[in-house]
Amino acid sequence: MANQQPEVDGVKRIPKAVIRRLSLYSRVLQNLEMKNIQKISSKELSEHLGQNPAQVRKDLAYFGQFGKPGVGYYVADLRAQIKRILRTDREVRVAVVGAGSLGQALLSYPGFLRENFRVLAAFDVDPEKVGTRLRGVQVFPIDELEQRIPLLGVEILALTLPRDSAQDVVDRAVRCGITAILNFVPARLVVPPHVKVHYVDLTIELESLAYYLK
Amino acid sequence: MANQQPEVDGVKRIPKAVIRRLSLYSRVLQNLEMKNIQKISSKELSEHLGQNPAQVRKDLAYFGQFGKPGVGYYVADLRAQIKRILRTDREVRVAVVGAGSLGQALLSYPGFLRENFRVLAAFDVDPEKVGTRLRGVQVFPIDELEQRIPLLGVEILALTLPRDSAQDVVDRAVRCGITAILNFVPARLVVPPHVKVHYVDLTIELESLAYYLK
DNA sequence: TAGATTGTTAATCGATTAACAATC
DNA sequence: TAGATTGTTAATCGATTAACAATC
Numbered sequence A, B: 001m002a003n004q005q006p007e008v009d010g011v012k013r014i015p016k017a018v019i020r021r022l023s024l025y026s027r028v029l030q031n032l033e034m035k036n037i038q039k040i041s042s043k044e045l046s047e048h049l050g051q052n053p054a055q056v057r058k059d060l061a062y063f064g065q066f067g068k069p070g071v072g073y074y075v076a077d078l079r080a081q082i083k084r085i086l087r088t089d090r091e092v093r094v095a096v097v098g099a100g101s102l103g104q105a106l107l108s109y110p111g112f113l114r115e116n117f118r119v120l121a122a123f124d125v126d127p128e129k130v131g132t133r134l135r136g137v138q139v140f141p142i143d144e145l146e147q148r149i150p151l152l153g154v155e156i157l158a159l160t161l162p163r164d165s166a167q168d169v170v171d172r173a174v175r176c177g178i179t180a181i182l183n184f185v186p187a188r189l190v191v192p193p194h195v196k197v198h199y200v201d202l203t204i205e206l207e208s209l210a211y212y213l214k
Numbered sequence C, D: 001t002a003g004a005t006t007g008t009t010a011a012t013c014g015a016t017t018a019a020c021a022a023t024c
Helices: A016-034 A042-049 A053-061 A075-085 A101-107 A110-114 A142-152 A163-175 A202-210 B016-034 B042-049 B053-061 B075-086 B101-107 B110-114 B142-152 B163-175 B202-210
Strands: A092-097 A117-124 A137-141 A156-159 A180-183 A196-199 B092-097 B117-124 B137-141 B156-159 B180-183 B196-199
Touching (some): A016 A042, A016 A053, A016 A075, A016 B202, A092 B202, A101 A117, A101 B101, A110 A117, A137 A142, A156 B202, A163 A180, A180 B202, A196 B202, A202 B075, A202 B092, A202 B156, A202 B180, A202 B196, B016 B042, B016 B075, B042 B053, B092 B101, B092 B142, B117 B142, B137 B142, B142 B163, B156 B163, B163 B180
Parallel strands (some): A092 A117, A092 A156, A117 A137, A156 A180, B092 B117, B092 B156, B156 B180
């Protein structure tokens, strides 16, 4: 039975939330693998995540059939499949723009290394930083963005720079081929439709938490 | 006309997404205020955010009536109202557990200062760090968590420590009165229902971005 | 007053959950 | 075979958007 989802122009529309959960499943499966657990049911998997088992099955069903009725899913196999779907079954190259303290934290973030992400360059305006290595990563002047990005094969850009220069950097990055941006800058970025931006907004996280106090 | 929302036990159920957008509105209004703009319609406000004007009005309607038909909203007034609703019209005290590079970045994160958040303590196990000041913030041994939190009046805890010790720290923090946690640790935390946890998961952000590459 | 925009209800859309036949 | 669990459709739930009377 072929996977038949609602399609638009022959392209399956996969909810963004599904993709995020896939990444979560992958992490849980990784932990299970380390505990030498061979197989797992959607029910057990969902319990690790505080979710609904039907949701796990439905999420996976967007991409194919990975389980065995009456048995469940094979942990190692399912994880490999998910990594393939997410395109993280290979090294993904990342650069950081803005080598302030948050930028530097990303340069050596252990979670990135673990998941096949390689942060291979930082860009900054500060002449003190340019030319040095921070946490083992070479710092380039921000003017060399257009030149270095294609050369280094950077696919994802993490933005940790001041608000005012963010949109300009984005425009330049998009022009030289960047299609994925992890944005820590508290500002809306305008990008063409083929470019994907994920916003990580620490102020909003904290401020919306404050609402629930007392 | 009184605000009548679907209620459960006399308490309005406000979607979490509404609260997050409130924080976003507040930021936009702050920018408008700095540009000396006096009033704004829901349509204009929504354009600043790439959203639907009806959503802006509906979000605000959860909390009361803040606009004037035919006129719009008064920028300064609306912002003050939102800050009051979010309970960020006062200083909110934050502590960071885990003074690694991400933790240190939070200690001096400019966005926090701007929004009335005060990070007034860090906790760590490392004896090299304990007793010193990092970015102007005193570092305490993690054993003193229970003692220091009530003493300092800490309301929100940001977790930037290794996975293995996270749940233990959470249990202890909850026992001494913490009800709001900003969690950067890539693990699910188990907390009682009155405690609110916001997850910031950098690996999931990056990994789900990878899906959209090429 | 005429024009504009709110607050709010109703319609739409999308995502989550339940249910169950298929099947290992 | 009997029991378990999948993949998938249908039902439910919740959130977003449209529409419009009220009103400044």
